[in-house]
Amino acid sequence: MSLIQRNAVPLFVLIAVIAVGVGVFASTSPFAFGEEPVGCDAAAVGISVYTTDDSGNSVAVVSNGDVVTYRVTLSIPELPAGETACNYVGGALAVTLPDGSQVPVAGTDGTEAIPTIQVGAPFTAQSVSYTINQNDAINGELTVRANYSGGSSLSVGEGEQAPEAAASVSNVLRMTPPSIDIEKITTTPIVYLGQTAGFNITVTNTGGYALSNVTVTDSQVESCDGMSFGTLAVGQEKTDSCSTLLDSDISNEAYATASVPGGPPAGMETITSEPDTASVSVEALSIGITVGTTTPHIRLGNQGEVEITVIMPPQTAVNNVNVTVETAPQCGSSWDVLPAGAVETYTCVVETDPATEGSLPLGTTTVTGIVTGSVPDVHLEDDASVDVSVFGVGLNITITPKEQTIREGDTASFTVTVSNDGDDVLSNVQVTNETVPSCANDLGSMAPGDVPVTYDCVSDAVSEDLETTVKVAAVAADGAPEEDEDSAYVNILRPSTAIGVSEVNTMVLRLVVQTLRVTETNDGDSPLTNICVEFDPTGAVLPHTAMDAMGMEGEGMMEEGEAMEAMTYDPCTEPPHGVMVLTRDSVEFVGGDYPNEAGELGIMEEGETWEWRVVTVGVAGNYVALSEGAGSMNYVAIGHGTDILGGDVTYPGDVEELAQIEVPITAQ
Known part of the structure; x- marks a missing residue:
């Protein structure tokens, strides 16, 4: 059989498409036309796709934005038995990318033809690059196709028409599945009651697809729930913070959801991360104060003593510690800062002399101390009280009303009360009044604790404004004189x-x-x-x-x-x-x-x-x-x-x- 006859059947073509930079799915896909080839007809020029290390068939997992470079190679793997040379020349070679665009790579521009292809001498065409776009994917896969056509065998005789060689192969790139991760950590693992607990939330795109509508769900922290991170590129992470006031311990989960544009695998159009948990402990924080006295009963004119103790919480130092005592301002105190657990005790003197400003009045006074302080975001306050009784020199007199208004010529009426509030029995208790004689009285003796003596007196036909003073005098058991006085006023009304x-x-x-x-x-x-x-x-x-x-x-x-x-x-x-x-x-x-x-x-x-x-x-x-x-x-x-x-x-x-x-x- 002549060479032309042997080659009168269609040829086999092998094309190799090699992706540079990432691995790709490798396959050989020769196409045969006519009868079973023999001789050089069986030499087969083929097309295939190899990984970058030419290791044969493998799966390339790619991500959005990756750049893949292809090299297309035509080759004859081996000679058929009994043949010494099988050569092919010419033809056109093109690559169809996943986005549908077709890129000619050799012999198609009219200036360069595919040279002779023979065993051991493959032809490597121009390189073709493609940037992975998830929008070109179908169910998570991207398809690249290489096509070779129009190649002719050099083994035909003169004047004979050589059959054309043609082959094509499809190559599949698989996208890394979409995935998202969330990390929720607390910046304040321990807070005090009234403080703000803070959290940092980080979301990361751990898959091969760009993500949109990235949103956080948090069922317990309102300011964290619904946080939006917008879009995330492949490998990108974003962090934001949120906070809340807590009144009890918290351990809660947060998770992220995202939309997957393009052509993700079926069922993965929306993805959800695994939840992450953050915990915060809430501790009660309190400041304390005690107020006491060694002199609960003070004779008028004498001094008493008040003891104040402030107690700091054991967990933390407290700033701007202030003690105020409204009824005894001199007992106030302050510190810029007191350490955790500090206890400060001090005493102060209280006066009862009516001529001294800030003195305690007659009777029982509740001395209340208020302590305040602060730690960040928390105001601390406590109060405590003690009763202090101030009794007179023993003998007390009052006349009421202190002021009254009557018409000219009317009668002014008064009530006089005399009491022994001291510690001694008083004798020869005499009440005198120069302007209203009816208010004078001889009360004899009065023991401590006796019921006060109360009686009424009047001034008739008052024609002028009147100031009247009742005075009481007595003798104590030790012979010392005691006395007291009080005054009242009458205003005359002269309407006309x-x-x-x-x-x-x-x-x-x-x-x-x-x-x-x-x-x-x-x-x-x-x-x-x-x-x-x-x-x-x-x-x-x-x-x-x-x-x-x-x-x-x-x-x-x-x-x-x-x-x-x-x-x-x-x-x-x-x-x-x-x-x-x-x-x-x-x-x-x-x-x-x-x-x-x-x-x-x-x-x-x-x-x-x-x-x-x-x-x-x-x-x-x-x-x-x-x-x-x-x-x-x-x-x-x-x-x-x-x-x-x-x-x-x-x-x-x-x-x-x-x-x-x-x-x-x-x-x-």
Whole structure:
């Protein structure tokens, strides 16, 4: 058989595609066409993919972003039996990448043909590089295909057409499965109650795919739950922190979830890390104070002693330690810092002399010490108390009320209490009072602890402000004199009001029409309420009505020894017939009522004057005949009010003053 005949059947081609930089799946995939080849026809030019060390078939595990470089090689593995040479030439070689792009690598650009291929002399084509992109993966795998076509055998005779050689092979790269890891650690394994516990959370992309929507789930720490880390490249890690206030120990898990874009293996579109646990212990932290005294009972004028001890917690030092004692400021103290477990004790002196500022008063005083301090984020506080009793020199007297207000001429009433608060029996206990003699008393003897003696006394017809002092004197068992005194004050209230009536203008026609200014002024020392003015335009009604109401006889003159009685009618609401009542609500009111300090109206303060405008028409018998346009009109006005003690204040306050008010007339 001639060479041409032997080669009249299609050829076998072997192509080798070698990935540089990572391992790849290696396979040979020759394709045969026609009958079983013989001779050089069986020499087989083939295509295959090798690992970088040409070790044969293997699996390459790659990650997103890796760069893979391919070398494509055409070769004849061995000669068929009985042949001395089998050579092939020409053809086209291309690589189809996982993203679908096709890259020609030799003999396809018209300038370079694949040279002769023979046993032991393989042809290595151009290198092709591809960057791993997880979006090109299908179910976690990437496919690379090499194709060879158009090769011809050199063994055909002259003028003969050589069959073409063609072969292809597919190569699979497998992606490293997606994976994520989380690490949760506490920056504060031990905190004190009230402190903030801190955590650091680190997430790491431990797989071969870039990850998105990386999120942390933490069921117990709210600020950690939902933490977002965004995206993670292959091998990338990110760390963030979170914190919380704890009131008890905690040991909790956190885990991370992420989305896997591209073409991950089925069921791994979303992945979850294994959980990680962090624990924090919470310890109670307290500061302490004790307050005591060796002198629970102190005689007035003597000194006592208070002992204060502060105790620090055993776990930690405390900063800014301060002790305050409100009732005895001199007993306060402070330290910038006290070490863990420190105990500090000190004493201070308390005074009972009334002339010394900060002294304890008579009676029982609760002396309370407050200690404060701080550690980071925690305020510490404690308090403790002790009762200290201060008793007088033995003999005590009080008079109450300390201050009272009465109207001039009223009676001032007092209560006097005498007690023996000392340690001695007192004899010849005498109470004296120079201004209110009825407060004097002889109490004989008083033993310690006897029930205090209390009695009342009065001062009649007080006409001036009064300061009264009761004094008590006694003799102690050792003959030493003891005494005490106390004072009270009486303020005299002198409420008063004044009425004024004056002409504003007068028109004289057939009658006298007169506009009057009527005023009431508080010229006393008490604010007045219930203000009203009785105005008698006739000048004849009120004098008789007032005398009748007060049960008086005569022409308005008080007889010797006669007392003025209270009126039996309400002048502001039940005036006599023909009498006007002027109040703040009257249409005649024109002003003078100003708000007091409390913003209240309707109260006539001291010195305040209210004003009304009244128009009168002359009534027969109530005017003096005009002479050349001049004359006068007669009116009667009575002002009323109520003082702060509820008493009635009236002007004029005497029937003799219920005289007619003469107002000159200036004819207009």
